[in-house]
Amino acid sequence: MNNTLSFKTIAPFLQTGQNSISRTIGYIGLAFGTLLLLCTVQMYININQLIKDKNPRKNGFDFVSVTKIITNQNMGSDNRFSNADIDELKQQPFISDVAPLISNQFRAKASAGNIIPFSTDLFLESVKDDFIDTLPPSFKWQPGQQDVPIIFSADFLEMYNVFAPSQGLPQLSASSIGAINIQLECYGAPGIETTFTGHIVALSDRINSVLVPENFLKWANKTFGNTGDVPAARLYIKTVDANNANFLNYLQQKEYRVNKDKTKFGRVKQILQGILTGLGGFAILVILLAMMLFSFYLQLMIARSKDNLQLLLTLGYSPKWLSNTVAKKWIPLYAAIVIAAIIITELFQYLFQKNIFGSTEALSAWIHPITLIVAVILFIICLAINFRIIKKLLYKL
Amino acid sequence: MAAFYYTAMQKIILQQLAPLFLEKEKVAQSEIWNKEIVINTSQKLQLIAPSGSGKTSLIHFLYGLRKDYTGQILFDENKISNLSAEALAETRSSHISIIFQDLRLFLEHTAKENIEIKKALNPFASAMPVEEMAKILGITSKLHQVAKTCSYGEQQRIAIIRALQQPFDFLLMDEPFSHLDESNRHKAMELIETEAAKRNAAIILADLKAIEYFKADNILHL
Structure with missing residues (x-):
């Protein structure tokens, strides 16, 4: 296959401009979900770091x-x-x-x-x-x-x-x-x-x-x-866990008084982690919905361009090349969304550290590597889903 | 994926090929169906096929578009029923070109875009420039016109020029001149033969009756 071929060659034959509202909402949803997920992961890490020192645990x-x-x-x-x-x-x-x-x-x-x-x-x-x-x-x-x-x-x-x-x-x-x-x-x-x-x-x-x-x-x-x-x-x-419900119930039933002070931070941490886990779940749901919306857009685009795509295949365009080329078109967009989310998360982290903790050393002004890893994994998953949807739709033609 | 990237295809072999839907008597009378036929490159084969004898089906079988037949079609040693979608795409972009009876143009696009999309895939370096071909066939003024607004005869000439943009070892044609006047038929045939000669390619022309200005070296009745 001629290697000067690119998406540009086939773009006029695909109806990419159709249904731009669902596409735009898909992008916004994806951006919002990604930002929420990254912020949640970063806050989860922050809380673990902040409360770790105050929770006198020894060997777990x-x-x-x-x-x-x-x-x-x-x-x-x-x-x-x-x-x-x-x-x-x-x-x-x-x-x-x-x-x-x-x-x-x-x-x-x-x-x-x-x-x-x-x-x-x-x-x-x-x-x-x-x-x-x-x-x-x-x-x-x-x-x-x-x-x-x-x-x-x-x-x-x-x-x-x-x-x-x-x-x-x-x-x-x-x-x-x-x-x-x-x-x-x-x-x-x-x-x-x-x-x-x-x-x-x-x-x-x-x-x-x-x-x-x-x-x-x-x-x-x-x-x-x-x-x-x-x-x-x-x-x-x-x-293993001073906040275990069975443990606390047992002590209550025996009328033993537990030194609450030592478990207080553990409880605060547990509640915060619970809230953040909920938020993280919500973020994943938003991302899934955005991906679904986006997949509807792709399906519609491919359905509307069906005759043209079929004719391209008849003329000798490789189905693998076609699906990869169409899917690759969204890499810069996904990358932009994820990079923007990383930058905003970093900005939040900086403001959080500076304004709430007064730039203390207890918290880093930089986002944690795990947050970056989550961002990269999310990027890869989005691309993989995108490639899969397009491939599946094209091979069905 | 099975590798299928040979430099040139030498022959197409039909082994006891017969459409599933065709009556037994028609198959029995045919010089092609249910026979062993070898088509070599540089051969000029004319297929004469009255309506309903399976002419278009045969062309589609050879192009790998349909599989509702018994027997086998081989590209050299490879059964086309075993070819992957990728290998088939490679064959269509480099070894077999086609002029469909129903033309199959992008009707919403201009004549030029229709030709360029094929040329972009795998251009044949020594092909005559598109403008020159258009001039010979008298459609220079139509190149920037949307295909659906061209007459059927003009569309037919666009499809002919499109088929001549790529390298090929075999050129399949299904009633390619049905809507052309006598003068354009001759010019088109001449252009096709010149381009096929550059590629040392075989021409397989299927039509309802014999075309006298096509100097076929073999005529088979379907």
Whole structure:
């Protein structure tokens, strides 16, 4: 076949100008759908990036603490978890692991020596190492060791920094807190008293407590509190999804109170993702409808040019060449639509990042590569559908 | 797709070819139907066929437009029933040209556009220029006229010029001069023979009766 042949050669024999309203609406629909889809994908990625840091997940698990709900009726009784409670929790399919938070059964007092004239009675807790989000190697204790490593809640530090100035105490940064020598005084039966040196080795975002190594607390409870096995008032639960409906229903039914703060971001994220998934679905629907409208236009065009196309085939024009040439005509148009959608999505992303997040580094001003990949895939799918429709219609002649 | 891109087609072979719809007596009387016939390039074959003997059907069979027949048609060694749409397109653009009885022009387009669309597909370098052919056949003034406004005789001449734009090894003609006057018939025949000679091509001319100015080297009655 003569390779100077192009769409131009056969264009006068095709009635491409017909039915331009359905064609134009098809283009607009395609452009709108593509833009909506790309924006949705980009927002989905934005939300994942923004909320990831605030959702303390470790190895794909959520960690939440539960306590029994204290009501006026049960106030007087023991509201700690028995071993049977723990075993029952462990058997639930949506719970991966459970660990009790053991608390001190003796009086503990902390002071910061002379540098910070501050002293307070204190509660100490311990939990299995596996449940701690920030676990430094130095978080270990051996009998006889004078120095006790402590993991401190980041929330407590924030609270301290709020009231410190009014009490004439210095405010502390997360990095400087480790340098403070804490006098940890433990009191047992009258006359029994030991002072340890405490060091904050890490801050935890997940566990609102003052954590010491588990073996230290067991030893201290025995030595100062004269108790061995201590029932826990708080449990830590490791679960794949803290927002799982079955999980939340189960806790409600058992009248356990879950620390909502830790799942709040997860819930916001889930709702936003739900909305975006809906929008994405809508975008795909719009694209499908636009493609359908466009395919009607193609069908009409080919039906109206049927006699001419048939005659071209009779004259020796190759059906493959004809269908490819006709289909190729729409490549620049599809490319223009997709490129315009990418540019507008990038503009939205830039404005979103600049105006809502004040150009913070939490969010990139550039659209994510995945959004670009989605755009390219959409482009390829549109072309493939176009080629297929035209080929099918032409070979039917 | 089976490759079918040979440089030149040497022969068309009819093997026991017969239309499905034709009465047995007519098939039996024919010198073509149900026979083994070999048509070589550079041959000039005249087919004389009264109405209803299947003349147009035969031309359509040879051009691969219809398949309602028994027996086989071979282009060299290739059965045309086995040809892909692509191979058939290649054959039509390079090896077989045709003048249809019903002309098959783009009626909404000008004479020139009708000719150019064929020429664009696969131009034959040594063909006489379109304007010159139009001059010989007396339709120069009609070249820019929409085909449907031309008389049938003029349309017939447009179809003749169109058929001579491409390379071919066989030229099929189905009553090509039916609406031409005596003078134009001679001129058209001369033009066709000249162009066929340039391509060393066979001419297969089917008509109701013998055409004396076509110097056929074989005459077969359908």
